[in-house]
Amino acid sequence: MDTGMGMLSWLKSVATALLPGANDDVVNEADEAEDSGLPAVYLLATGGTIAGVGSGAEPVVYRAGAVGVETLVEAIPGINQLARVSVEQFANIGSQDMDDARWLKLSRRVNEVLARDDVDALVVTHGTDTLEETAYFLDLTVASAKPVILVGAMRPSNEISADGPANLLDAVAVAVNPETRTRGGIMAVMHGDVFEARDLVKISTVSPQAFAAPNYGPLGHVYNGQVIFRPQSGHELELFDVATLEALPAVGIVYAHANASAVPVKALVEAEYQGIVLAGVGNGNVHHQLLEALAEAARAGVVVVRASRVLSGPVVRNVEVDDERYGFIAAGTLNPQKARVLLQLALTRTREPGEIQALFERL
Numbered sequence: 001m002d003t004g005m006g007m008l009s010w011l012k013s014v015a016t017a018l019l020p021g022a023n024d025d026v027v028n029e030a031d032e033a034e035d036s037g038l039p040a041v042y043l044l045a046t047g048g049t050i051a052g053v054g055s056g057a058e059p060v061v062y063r064a065g066a067v068g069v070e071t072l073v074e075a076i077p078g079i080n081q082l083a084r085v086s087v088e089q090f091a092n093i094g095s096q097d098m099d100d101a102r103w104l105k106l107s108r109r110v111n112e113v114l115a116r117d118d119v120d121a122l123v124v125t126h127g128t129d130t131l132e133e134t135a136y137f138l139d140l141t142v143a144s145a146k147p148v149i150l151v152g153a154m155r156p157s158n159e160i161s162a163d164g165p166a167n168l169l170d171a172v173a174v175a176v177n178p179e180t181r182t183r184g185g186i187m188a189v190m191h192g193d194v195f196e197a198r199d200l201v202k203i204s205t206v207s208p209q210a211f212a213a214p215n216y217g218p219l220g221h222v223y224n225g226q227v228i229f230r231p232q233s234g235h236e237l238e239l240f241d242v243a244t245l246e247a248l249p250a251v252g253i254v255y256a257h258a259n260a261s262a263v264p265v266k267a268l269v270e271a272e273y274q275g276i277v278l279a280g281v282g283n284g285n286v287h288h289q290l291l292e293a294l295a296e297a298a299r300a301g302v303v304v305v306r307a308s309r310v311l312s313g314p315v316v317r318n319v320e321v322d323d324e325r326y327g328f329i330a331a332g333t334l335n336p337q338k339a340r341v342l343l344q345l346a347l348t349r350t351r352e353p354g355e356i357q358a359l360f361e362r363l
């Protein structure tokens, strides 16, 4: 890490944070944190259930994005023995309200913070509903080798068995782990699992084990501060520079189903959307009424990407749908919401289907 923290002192700090009886000298160590060589982790809070407050009644009714970041950190006494944590309240929203303007601002802020010599790693707290999209957006737009970890929670901060504190402590443990940096790319930590931004998918509406990587599996696991990564693989990263972008191209998602009509596609074309992602059935397939509308949209210059509403497996080019003939792009293993992120960024560079297909095959 930039701090030059050795493996031994890192292990000692993990043990001090996590083992009962190992933290007799915690107060002194905290006071001397700067000198102790603990890595500096910058925490950007954006809201979500991790910062939510429940009614305390049964059934629990709660509001996401209600608690400030200082309160989140105070709930985790061990955190200061793992890292010197500084905090910033970037936003405090439910992630269903995440939008392009906030993505551009967040990406710029993350790049700015990571460029600082006094920051070793960054943790972003985020609502779980769109966490996978923000993680992938940052993966494609953040130009730093320092670790960036997204984390959320499924239970509000004051609920019995709130999962936020443990998830946040795990996220910091991953952020400061020496191996994280060698892996590269944006990661997310939830319920003891470490995920690559590209593969992560929300798979449960309410369970604390809410995320999976259906195509490639988790990148690793974190337990009691120990991070165990799977054997190295990974994809080539190629970054989009969004530093001066005021807005992203408009791209919508159209969901396929039995008897699907052309109406949503026509509405997007009329609203001058530049791209449409199909959440197709099976291998990105679609009812013929919708297919004809998509083909017409592509002929009119709208870029059409075929993804699938099915949880795992790739959408393969020219198998069930003749992409070549229609000028479509196959999304591979990107789900519709992530295909939308990549298409928005791709459209800032080119509108040529062949070039966009190549980006979908690389990123």
Ligand code: SIN
Pocket: 047, 048, 049, 050, 064, 093, 094, 095, 096, 126, 127, 128, 129, 130, 152, 153, 154
């Ligand atoms: C949100 O995404 O902001 C609410 C849901 C959650 O964080 O689990």
